[in-house]
Amino acid sequence: MTTGAAGRPLIGVSTYLEHGARWGVWELEAALLPAGYPRLVQRAGGLAVMLPPDAPEHAAATVARVDAVVIAGGPDVEPARYGAEPDPRTGPPARARDTWELALIEAALARGVPLLGVCRGMQLLNVALGGTLVQHIEGHAEVVGVFGGHPVRPVPGTRYADIVPEVCFVPTYHHQAVARLGTGLIPSAHAADGTVEAVELPRASGWVLGVQWHPEMGEDVRVMRALVEAAAGF
Numbered sequence: 001m002t003t004g005a006a007g008r009p010l011i012g013v014s015t016y017l018e019h020g021a022r023w024g025v026w027e028l029e030a031a032l033l034p035a036g037y038p039r040l041v042q043r044a045g046g047l048a049v050m051l052p053p054d055a056p057e058h059a060a061a062t063v064a065r066v067d068a069v070v071i072a073g074g075p076d077v078e079p080a081r082y083g084a085e086p087d088p089r090t091g092p093p094a095r096a097r098d099t100w101e102l103a104l105i106e107a108a109l110a111r112g113v114p115l116l117g118v119c120r121g122m123q124l125l126n127v128a129l130g131g132t133l134v135q136h137i138e139g140h141a142e143v144v145g146v147f148g149g150h151p152v153r154p155v156p157g158t159r160y161a162d163i164v165p166e167v168c169f170v171p172t173y174h175h176q177a178v179a180r181l182g183t184g185l186i187p188s189a190h191a192a193d194g195t196v197e198a199v200e201l202p203r204a205s206g207w208v209l210g211v212q213w214h215p216e217m218g219e220d221v222r223v224m225r226a227l228v229e230a231a232a233g234f
């Protein structure tokens with residue numbers, strides 16, 4: 001384990017890589033991460049470190065340095081990754097990020113490092129394990145650039161249900177979702193319309209969970225705290 005100060009687990013969070021980001025007098029390419037992610041990690045008892053896109057051959061060494069990995073939300077996964085043609089409503093590809101994050105997921109799964117996928121991160125986890133995505137659904141991102149919310153219901157007997165046993169209202173912003181589940185994944189929460197809102201691997205496969213919503217935009221730290229606790233025991 002690579003715990004940081006005072007024994008707090010080190011949680012690596014993947015980032016955007018954006019052209020033309022602006023701050024102060026600068027407009028430059030930047031590795032970006034919404035502040036909600038490190039704040040949530042910190043509130044849950046972990047130390048946050050950013051994992052910007054890198055060459056995929058460095059993923060295993062990167063994962064070996066952290067106690068858990070979070071694949072953050074972001075742009076649509078390129079449909080070619082799961083053998084589909086792009087829908088007109090699918091966003092432009094982020095190929096460097098897809099490549100890097102898929103490598104991080106594969107390295108975390110191979111090493112048994114606790115892994116949490118958030119929104120896009122859950123979708124990419126599904127794709128990494130051979131699953132597919134619905135490229136557009138209605139009602140889960142009602143206003144462009146504004147987080148909405150809806151209730152999700154846990155599936156009894158799952159890891160997620162152990163963490164959050166009740167129906168919970170969650171912050172959400174997505175227009176894509178899981179279609180065919182990846183190998184080994186099981187659904188662990190659903191929206192009222194039946195959309196798969198959380199997936200996980202069976203407990204024997206280690207701590208692996210994906211949530212379709214954005215816990216970093218809410219007050220509930222239970223999912224992140226469960227990841228940090230798993231990281232502390234890794």
